[in-house]
Amino acid sequence: MILFLLAVGLAALSGVPGLFGRDREGRTAAMLMTASAGLGTWAGVRVLLGAPAPALRLPTLALGSQGLLVLDPIAAWFLLPVLLLSACGAWYGVAYWHSPQGSPRWVRLVFGLLTAALAVLVCAAHMWVFLLAWEGMAIAAFLLVITEDRLPETRRAAWIYLVSTHTGTLFLFGAFGLLAGLTGHWDLAAWPRGFAATSQGTLLFLLFLAGFGMKAGAMPLHIWLPPAHAAAPSHVSSLMSGVLIKMGILGLVRLVAWVPDPPLWWGGLVVGLGALSGILGVAFALGQHDLKRLLAYHSIENIGIILLGLGLGLVGKSTGHPALQALGFAGALLHVVNHSLFKGLLFLAAGSVGHATGTRDLEQLGGLGRSMPWTSAAFLGGSWAICGLPPLNGFISEWFIYLGSFRALDLPRWPWSVGILAALALIGALALACFAKAFGTVFLGTPRSAAAAEAHESPRAMLIPMAVLAGACGVIGAFPALIVPGLDRVVATLGPGLPGLAGLTRLPLLTGLALALVLVGLLLVRWLRGGRSTEAVPADLPTWDCGYSQSVPRAQYSASSFADGLVSGARWVLFPKVHAAKVQGLFPRSARFSSHVPDPVLDRTLDPLLRLSVRGLSYLHAIQTGQLPVYLLYVLLTLLFLLIWMVV
């Protein structure tokens, strides 16, 4: 426990020396964060390898019988990506904020505090600790989102985030209060058998689902996620998308561990939410032109995939199907880690693009692969992994969920698992389309604007964190057997007597095929290199453009046109807005065309509703005259009314 507490302390204080010293770039902070990550990782890995879970207890029973903090396998599993991403983000931040006046010191301070809050949250074993850390995390994240507060859209995004996170916290207050009232203690501990099926159990489940779902960004509750991720600095977006939204998943995983006998509809509801988030998340991502907004919608999609796995495991727990539980939970948990690796990587790469060009608009970019080869390779690696393509890590976790849902086909009276299969297949195909669009428009082709043409590769401090994350994606993808023992220990805490993954899957064969794929690829590259070079080929040739001699960058397929087939095919869910001038006459004047896809909940539902209610409430102004006698009259009338009511 000392190791862990030391790690938390180092992270929390990492920004403090920077407040006083002359270190403008924040190398001290980054070093402290790295040290913290090292210590914490050591503590976490020990638990995952089978060491007993260390706990922090206070000598008073009033503060819980199991202690304030317990570093159990679930906590260790969620702790590792927190520490890795925050250390990578700290180093990335050193170069990201490079400007004449140095980087804002308080961003580093709050970044460290956010990391510490996240680390405490994953280990919390007491409701107060949990809620305190939850609030610490929410407020620290708010302060980081609002970093560039001179931009109005950033302020709007930060306020929406603050309101949403507190709405979620309100649900959690309700849930924890209710739970403590029923059990009589503040420990986060297992529920008694049979409790889940009662009406209080149902209410608790719905409250937890709303509170944690809000944080995770499951589909109807996701309103804060796209604007906040787009507005925050990139290393903060990376930490938020990588691990902060996973804290909602952590809550749900804890809930699964507490409940011995979840009703079947719990799993069904979680699966339904997962399918909705997954499909709509990727569909809305297709319609975005802002690189970071696009990635944010993909976070919603991946939360959907995680929920599909979690729901599948819950169904297995309800029906007493050990293999289903093991595969569903393992898929969900592994996808939590995988998503934090590749989405962290993608946000860092997107930040690198923004750093070099000053824009996140896909239609302004293009051709960056030549000027930024390493960033481009990192983004390609992230896209490859997030599409679930072998041999990277995204494939492994999705494969577990696929295997689980195929097994669920055997369950009597539960044909819905074919829905999981269809949803996953559709998500996979759409994600592939979306990342082909994103990578293609940003890094391939020719630059679409002067800013993109003058881009330069980012400094090494930004590239190394990306390389670390990409390497982790590759290792998990090619050698999944390495992490299976740890994963098995986490899964085992979620249900009694679950089988190990090594017996359910043939992971060594996957490794073999992954290596075969790489080997064949290398052999083919070698063969391509070996062509005879007797003929002289002119060096500087244009692309064959079907007879057009001058290729113009603006004539390239743009991000909107690339996605147009799918977006207009799904217009009955996406409702894209198209602004186009009608072209008329023999010599039409120049016209503009633009299209965008607004968010279904925030822009289409909540915004008009709130505007309407504000207008409705403005009628109340009529009775607010601001004159004292009128208010005295109100008091008198109220008293009279009460008097009559009490007498009659």
Add this chain to the structure above:
Amino acid sequence: MSHTLASTLMNLLLHTLAVLVLPPLIPGLIAKVKAWLAGRSGPPVLQLYYDLAKLARKQAVFSRTTSWVFLAGPVGTVAALLVASLLVPFGHTPAPVSFEGDVILFAYLLGLARFLTVLSALDTGSAFEGMGAAREVSFSALAEPALFFGFAALAKATGSLSLAPMLQAHGMGKVGHLSGPLILILAGWAIVYLAENARMPVDDPNTHLELTMIHEVMVLDHSGRPFALVLYGASLKLVVLGALLVDPLLPRLAQGWLNWLAFLAALGLLAVVVGVVESSTARFRMTKVPQFLLAGVLASAFAFLLLLV
């Protein structure tokens, strides 16, 4: 024991040989059938072999726009398809590699091939290639569920999640010879086959107008050895996906060599059928293609529903 080991090795050898040598024959057969039906004599059946040999000797030409991603397309496609071919049984001979869940790996390897092809098309910066790439990813979003509903139906029927038992469950359970679900699955997959291989009602490989193409327009800029890989990869896809279509229909024969012969004959027959389909239908308008693919999704979804009752 030594006998089984020897036969396994023999099978592996034959499988690899078939994968490496056989594919270019199929487009040749299709072209020949189309020529005959049109009353022409057509190019020789082995034309693609000559083309590949010629391209292998040619110098590749690269546009100034392209980067290393341009080569990742052909290389990745062939590598992914070669690995995927290891998972597919050819007729009733065992697949070289077979394990629970290999079906998913198979589908995602095809996805990998598509992803890299699309990226290498976008790398040229040409509007035409971008157009082809956009169409490829849009249409595959419908082809993918059709493929997966078929897999789910077969998995439900055979209780297995591995390609070899799923495709070779001849006469077992509810997917016997020409039973309702099997016909629906194969109908759905036939549509996927035509779409994924850029065949006639979906895409016209021989049209002269780049604006109307899907697959061919994505590889306009490739030349020399990379183009040889593209052509070989396309023919390999015809064989690998063709095995999905013909395997469930083949009877299990006693001798191994008879099984091989039956598979090869069935593959040839499939090529003839594709040739006849291509000769007798016109290409759909682009806007009609999604409806055609949706028919495939519905066919295999109904197959699954039939298996539930």
